[in-house]
Amino acid sequence: MANMAQAIRMALHYGEENLGLKEIFGEDVGPPLGGVFTVTQGLKTTWNSPLDERGIIGAAMGLGAAGRRCVAEVQFCDYIYNTIDLLKLAGMQSWASNGDWNMPMTVMTPVGSGIRGSIYHSHSFDATMTHIPGWKIVMPSNPLDAYGLMLACLKDPNPTMYLKPKALLRIRGQEKIPGEPDLTPEGEKQLKEMIDAPLGDRSKWKARWPQLEDYTVEIGKAAKVREGEHLTIVSYGRTLPLAVQAADQVAAEGISVEVIDMRTLWPYDWQMISESIRKTRRVIYVNEDTEVTNFGEHLVRRTVEELFYDLEARPKLLAGAFIPGIGLADTLEMASAPQLNHIVDAIREVAAERA
Amino acid sequence: MTMEETQLKRSSAQTHTPKPSRPPMAAHLAPTKAKAASSPKHQFRLAPQQLIQIHDLMVKSRVLEERLIRMYKQSDGYFWIGGPGEEAFNIPLGLSVKKGQGPQFDYLHLHYRSSGILLAMGAEPISFIRQMKNVASDPYSGGRNFANHASIKAWNVLPITSTIETQYQTAIGTGIAQMREGGQGLTIVNGGDAGTAEGDFASCLVWSTRPNEELPILIIVTNNEWGISTPANTQHGESHIADRARAFNIKSRTINGNDVEESFFAIREAMDYIRKERKPYMIEARVSRLYGHSSASGANLVTNESDPLTLFEDQLESAGILSKQEMADLREKYNTEMLEMAKRVKEEPLPDASTIYDHVYAGQKGKYW
Numbered sequence: 001m002a003n004m005a006q007a008i009r010m011a012l013h014y015g016e017e018n019l020g021l022k023e024i025f026g027e028d029v030g031p032p033l034g035g036v037f038t039v040t041q042g043l044k045t046t047w048n049s050p051l052d053e054r055g056i057i058g059a060a061m062g063l064g065a066a067g068r069r070c071v072a073e074v075q076f077c078d079y080i081y082n083t084i085d086l087l088k089l090a091g092m093q094s095w096a097s098n099g100d101w102n103m104p105m106t107v108m109t110p111v112g113s114g115i116r117g118s119i120y121h122s123h124s125f126d127a128t129m130t131h132i133p134g135w136k137i138v139m140p141s142n143p144l145d146a147y148g149l150m151l152a153c154l155k156d157p158n159p160t161m162y163l164k165p166k167a168l169l170r171i172r173g174q175e176k177i178p179g180e181p182d183l184t185p186e187g188e189k190q191l192k193e194m195i196d197a198p199l200g201d202r203s204k205w206k207a208r209w210p211q212l213e214d215y216t217v218e219i220g221k222a223a224k225v226r227e228g229e230h231l232t233i234v235s236y237g238r239t240l241p242l243a244v245q246a247a248d249q250v251a252a253e254g255i256s257v258e259v260i261d262m263r264t265l266w267p268y269d270w271q272m273i274s275e276s277i278r279k280t281r282r283v284i285y286v287n288e289d290t291e292v293t294n295f296g297e298h299l300v301r302r303t304v305e306e307l308f309y310d311l312e313a314r315p316k317l318l319a320g321a322f323i324p325g326i327g328l329a330d331t332l333e334m335a336s337a338p339q340l341n342h343i344v345d346a347i348r349e350v351a352a353e354r355a
Numbered sequence: 356m357t358m359e360e361t362q363l364k365r366s367s368a369q370t371h372t373p374k375p376s377r378p379p380m381a382a383h384l385a386p387t388k389a390k391a392a393s394s395p396k397h398q399f400r401l402a403p404q405q406l407i408q409i410h411d412l413m414v415k416s417r418v419l420e421e422r423l424i425r426m427y428k429q430s431d432g433y434f435w436i437g438g439p440g441e442e443a444f445n446i447p448l449g450l451s452v453k454k455g456q457g458p459q460f461d462y463l464h465l466h467y468r469s470s471g472i473l474l475a476m477g478a479e480p481i482s483f484i485r486q487m488k489n490v491a492s493d494p495y496s497g498g499r500n501f502a503n504h505a506s507i508k509a510w511n512v513l514p515i516t517s518t519i520e521t522q523y524q525t526a527i528g529t530g531i532a533q534m535r536e537g538g539q540g541l542t543i544v545n546g547g548d549a550g551t552a553e554g555d556f557a558s559c560l561v562w563s564t565r566p567n568e569e570l571p572i573l574i575i576v577t578n579n580e581w582g583i584s585t586p587a588n589t590q591h592g593e594s595h596i597a598d599r600a601r602a603f604n605i606k607s608r609t610i611n612g613n614d615v616e617e618s619f620f621a622i623r624e625a626m627d628y629i630r631k632e633r634k635p636y637m638i639e640a641r642v643s644r645l646y647g648h649s650s651a652s653g654a655n656l657v658t659n660e661s662d663p664l665t666l667f668e669d670q671l672e673s674a675g676i677l678s679k680q681e682m683a684d685l686r687e688k689y690n691t692e693m694l695e696m697a698k699r700v701k702e703e704p705l706p707d708a709s710t711i712y713d714h715v716y717a718g719q720k721g722k723y724w
Contacts, residue, residue: 055562058527059528062528065525096506097496099497099714100495101506268724
């Protein structure tokens with residue numbers, strides 16, 4: 001039962017051994033820390049960079065241009081905003097050069113609320129990132145997808161943005177990553193002993209990696225995590241497990257909710273989404289980025305333009321409050337980004353709307 | 356000590372003698388009338404054949420830029436920006452590149468005043484003309500980008516961008532690849548003086564000098580003392596941009612980039628050092644900007660800056676290597692050739708509107724979502 005941090009770590013190890021991954025870098029990514037969320041512990045190609053996000057993205061671009069496969073980390077997405085023009089350039093290289101250059105590179109960064117990160121460690125980045133063409137953008141909601149999406153990024157010839165929902169990095173999966181120990185408490189302990197760095201002196205510690213196998217989640221393919229009849233919820237990242245919980249909760253009230261995990265934001269699986277909406281005729285898009293010019297607004301627009309006559313209720317977007325950041329106090333955070341109760345309320349509202 | 360060594364030493368010493376303040380106009384920019392007639396015979400260190408090659412490329416580059424400007428003024432292009440005034444530095448640089456694809460060859464992270472470099476590497480003038488006219492056959496961007504925004508993957512030339520100074524960031528990455536893989540390849544990055552105010556320039560200095568991880572990067576600043584309309588001496592207090600290298604123990608020089616041989620030998624010295632030591636080196640080349648910033652400021656000839664081509668031609672004539680008539684004939688030859696190219700390109704089709712989505716992703720054609 002790997003948690004998401006372990007899953008990403010194992011994917012990076014698999015990449016080092018099998019996919020030509022040669023550079024994993026960023027602030028505090030290398031030893032001794034191995035990342036502020038421990039995602040890069042024990043890997044053989046990690047190194048610490050200067051505290052310079054623009055340098056991190058620029059270095060990744062140059063490495064990509066040189067065909068040297070890399071994963072660059074920006075420690076929190078709150079600090080990636082000063083690299084926007086570089087992200088635009090990276091996404092533009094193939095197009096601007098009319099196909100002359102491509103830029104295989106992966107950037108990963110933790111996003112979202114859920115750890116009481118206050119104003120500068122709780123931002124989301126999906127609304128901004130989906131506004132930058134030329135990138136493929138993924139965001140897992142469970143460890144197995146975290147593993148499979150990372151392998152997909154490492155195989156892709158384009159710039160890929162891997163958004164890590166920080167609230168889920170310690171959540172354990174229900175599905176086995178190919179090669180990881182058994183999904184039992186003993187297996188969990190065994191994995192921890194193998195790949196989690198010990199506290200204290202780590203100078204002599206080396207990870208013992210399980211015999212991992214290829215498992216790739218195709219970029220652009222969503223997952224239907226709950227079948228339902230009355231309403232569709234489309235979500236990703238931190239709010240996805242909440243949507244599942246909400247679906248389970250309202251099932252007792254007779255509301256059957258279908259839940260789709262987008263997994264990749266660009267390109268995205270419109271086929272699965274649209275087929276589900278045609279079936280249920282009601283849809284709620286849920287994410288935690290701020291609500292104005294939110295990626296979900298694009299999905300609502302497309303829903304209206306393409307599926308208007310299939311709908312029995314107004315499509316709804318449930319997103320974060322349009323405020324500069326997330327306040328530290330529990331009451332403030334809970335009111336700023338969608339929580340379980342907000343999703344349950346939204347389901348009841350949309351389900352009750354008369355056709 | 357050979358003459359070359361004496362020259363190198365003298366130029367090197369310049370760097371380590373900071374001036375108390377920036378003069379209103381650097382000496383290299385002062386207009387120089389033809390001195391050759393009354394001067395003693397000019398002594399070159401390079402062989403005549405090499406000098407003739409450099410001169411040929413300088414003329415080619417100048418005529419190309421002037422053709423592009425004419426195209427702009429005749430509404431055969433929406434915007435011009437380029438590098439007339441930088442030929443004395445850019446041609447020797449282009450001739451010194453280890454050309455090829457991959458980390459064993461030199462990577463070039465250039466700005467938009469680099470046509471001379473690319474022509475010296477073997478680029479065809481018609482490619483620039485096609486980009487100026489944004490026709491479908493534009494080999495650099497398929498009609499998508501401004502003039503002088505080249506991209507040549509086969510020669511490690513990354514797509515030139517209009518964003519000032521970001522090339523000093525991407526240079527870090529190819530530098531890391533070359534540091535890891537060893538060999539002789541190096542990374543070349545150039546940009547203007549105004550852009551050094553961006554943090555990206557500092558990033559390049561920091562990242563290229565991480566202890567035991569130094570990067571083989573030739574960091575070039577072509578200093579024309581302007582940022583569009585803003586004089587450098589109203590914004591920069593440092594005596595020389597190259598002085599910033601010293602804080603990072605980067606070997607550096609400030610040179611007269613309007614002098615062909617000073618540029619040539621400074622570039623060769625820097626490249627030899629980088630290829631052998633696998634460490635960065637900075638050259639600040641003082642150059643002219645002969646047609647202003649771009650077409651946005653009129654693209655008219657500036658008469659109060661020295662012309663490196665005129666200077667070089669005076670030297671060549673003084674040394675008896677080329678006559679004025681031969682040089683005039685050469686210019687006329689290129690003028691005729693490039694006029695014909697422009698006429699031909701004018702008849703070529705624009706890119707088809709249906710191609711707008713092509714290449715958003717590698718290898719992708721048509722609408723992708």
